[in-house]
Amino acid sequence: MARSTFSRLPPALPYATQVAIFSRFREANPHPVTELEYTNAFTLLVAVALSAQATDVGVNKATKSLFQRVSTPQEMLELGVEALTEQIKTIGLYRQKAKNVIALSRRLVEEYGGEVPQSRAALMTLPGVGRKTANVVLNSVFDFPAQAVDTHIFRVGNRTRIAPGRDVEEVERAIEDNVPVPFQQNAHHWLILHGRYICQARRPRCRICPIEDLCPYEEKTE
Known part of the structure; x- marks a missing residue:
């Protein structure tokens, strides 16, 4: 299980910043879906x-x-x-x-x-079947705003302070607590795609990041 190195968690980003961030995610990708292929x-x-x-x-x-x-x-x-x-x-x-x-x-x-x-x-x-698998199914098939937190979302949640947490369950709760309701259904899709293609583990692609100016991460890459 992924676990943060924070001994004391920093606060989550304020509401207005969360709205701004997820508004940009939605504008860039209005209807995000899982990249896994399935029929039912x-x-x-x-x-x-x-x-x-x-x-x-x-x-x-x-x-x-x-x-x-x-x-x-x-x-x-x-x-x-x-x-x-x-x-x-x-x-x-x-x-x-x-x-x-x-x-x-x-x-x-x-x-x-x-x-x-x-x-x-x-x-x-x-x-x-663990909690993450269950949440993916509930979200993608049954339209329940469940947050399936993997290593990408754990990293993005802590690095951007969208949803800080010491482990995946804390990050899951932080998304539920801090991400505005209109964005809850698609939040985990946007975050996983952001972590997979932009906010990567070893070298985040900050120059092309759509939320670079809103992100508090100090070690931004050139």
């Missing part, structure tokens, strides 16, 4: 579960043909763990992930009638 709630659940310690690009390559064959938990069970393992072997930790996907598919069939539950608590009982 189940395939997104599978894709996110597979994305741990893997890139979205890598997951999409592995699931492109898989999701042409499989779109329901029952079809995944019929595919079986061996065929699924072969299908996703280009992804890190693929053997364990294949076992988890088969196990969560079985749970969905046996306990939820083959449907993906619309509850974070229920989702997190599924094998291989």
Whole structure:
């Protein structure tokens, strides 16, 4: 789990600055979406579960043909763990992930009638599904303003002070507490894309950053 080096957290950016920042994100990308490719709630659940310690690009390559064959938990069970393992072997930790996907598919069939539950608590009982995965599904499929915090969002939240926190759950709460309501639904999409392509870990691209003048980060790059 990502954890901040701050012993004492700095305050989050003031409301007016948050509005200005997210207004710019919205202007540049009015309808942000996950970069994972999926066809329904189940395939997104599978894709996110597979994305741990893997890139979205890598997951999409592995699931492109898989999701042409499989779109329901029952079809995944019929595919079986061996065929699924072969299908996703280009992804890190693929053997364990294949076992988890088969196990969560079985749970969905046996306990939820083959449907993906619309509850974070229920989702997190599924094998291989943590809070981040559950929040991605709730946000992207069920339009709930859940904040799925990964390493990109953790970094951006602390570096910009949009949502400072010592760990991912504190950052998640800080987004909920500080980001204005009109931006909550898309906040985690904007933040992850900003972290992935602009506010990168080793060398943030400050010269092309759309919020450079609003960001308090002191070690800006030229």
